[in-house]
Amino acid sequence: xxxxxxxxxxxxxxxxxxxxxxxxxxxxxxxxxxxxxxxxxxxxxxxxxxxxxxxxxxxxxxxxxxxxxxxxxxxxxxxxxx
Amino acid sequence: xxxxxxxxxxxxxxxxxxxxxxxxxxxxxxxxxxxxxxxxxxxxxxxxxxxxxxxxxxxxxxxxxxxxxxxxxxxxxxxxxxxxxxxxxxxxxxxxxxxxxxxxxxxxxxxxxxxxxxxxxxxxxxxxxxxxxxxxxxxxxxxxxxxxxxxxxxxxxxxxxxxxxxxxxxxxxxxxxxxxxxxxxxxxxxxxxxxxxxxxxxxxxxxxxxxxxxxxxxx
Numbered sequence: 001x002x003x004x005x006x007x008x009x010x011x012x013x014x015x016x017x018x019x020x021x022x023x024x025x026x027x028x029x030x031x032x033x034x035x036x037x038x039x040x041x042x043x044x045x046x047x048x049x050x051x052x053x054x055x056x057x058x059x060x061x062x063x064x065x066x067x068x069x070x071x072x073x074x075x076x077x078x079x080x081x082x
Numbered sequence: 083x084x085x086x087x088x089x090x091x092x093x094x095x096x097x098x099x100x101x102x103x104x105x106x107x108x109x110x111x112x113x114x115x116x117x118x119x120x121x122x123x124x125x126x127x128x129x130x131x132x133x134x135x136x137x138x139x140x141x142x143x144x145x146x147x148x149x150x151x152x153x154x155x156x157x158x159x160x161x162x163x164x165x166x167x168x169x170x171x172x173x174x175x176x177x178x179x180x181x182x183x184x185x186x187x188x189x190x191x192x193x194x195x196x197x198x199x200x201x202x203x204x205x206x207x208x209x210x211x212x213x214x215x216x217x218x219x220x221x222x223x224x225x226x227x228x229x230x231x232x233x234x235x236x237x238x239x240x241x242x243x244x245x246x247x248x249x250x251x252x253x254x255x256x257x258x259x260x261x262x263x264x265x266x267x268x269x270x271x272x273x274x275x276x277x278x279x280x281x282x283x284x285x286x287x288x289x290x291x292x293x294x295x296x297x298x299x300x301x
Contacts, residue, residue, distance in 0.1 A: 017195075017198075019199065030173065031176050035207070037173075037176075038202070038205050038207075039176070039178035039179035039182060040179065040182075040194055040198055040202075041198065042175055042179030042183075043182045043183040043191060046183045047183060047191045059180060059181070062176075062180040063172060066171040066172050
């Protein structure tokens with residue numbers, strides 16, 4: 001899957017869960033930059049990512065995701081591993 | 083007060099910390115948001131909280147390391163948590179969300195997804211690089227010893243040294259929690275934000291439809 005396609009799908013997920021069509025994902029974006037990205041939203045975002053990409057994260061992997069750039073790298077690597 | 087020992091919580095304190103989190107969430111009501119939002123019994127919530135705390139993730143409201151406890155004759159009397167928001171590069175919300183995602187069953191997420199737009203009306207963001215006060219509780223037989231005040235002071239002193247620049251403390255409580263509100267105002271906190279939901283449905287899931295953010299700047 002191309003990186004652009006992964007970004008597009010992630011953007012759709014973020015916009016759907018956070019109910020904000022203006023969200024644009026950038027590598028340096030963090031939870032602090034986005035209104036409404038709380039623990040519950042985060043849980044739902046991760047669940048949707050796992051469902052859509054048919055991947056599964058480990059807890060220690062999730063706890064290293066401090067920005068969108070790292071999320072994108074992790075999702076991409078897991079897609080390749082499948 | 084001299085007969086109480088103040089110390090950092092350990093994993094052996096997890097049962098008391100679970101009780102602390104649950105009682106703090108209830109805010110003096112019978113509504114436990116972990117139960118109502120995720121469709122779990124209180125016993126199930128306790129079991130999941132134990133598992134999540136046992137992971138020893140740091141810098142969030144579900145971190146053993148965020149808690150101080152007061153102990154008397156080997157019995158834990160009170161607990162209070164606080165952390166520096168975003169310390170280590172991860173927001174506490176994401177750390178908590180990761181734990182919830184990892185341990186709760188799938189049907190919990192499906193239920194929570196349907197409720198999220200109701201309860202987010204009273205959500206207040208945590209401010210990075212500030213001290214966030216979390217759950218606190220004093221066992222009934224040890225009340226009137228000002229234990230939460232002592233724990234609060236010790237926590238803030240220990241955390242403040244690790245913040246560069248302005249040292250700010252925040253606490254979030256539901257407005258129906260009048261005892262906590264009075265305690266914070268006596269301690270020099272100011273109410274800086276109120277979030278209120280006019281959707282009555284929120285009261286099915288949260289103890290109150292109104293939450294406040296209190297702030298104190300350390301000299």
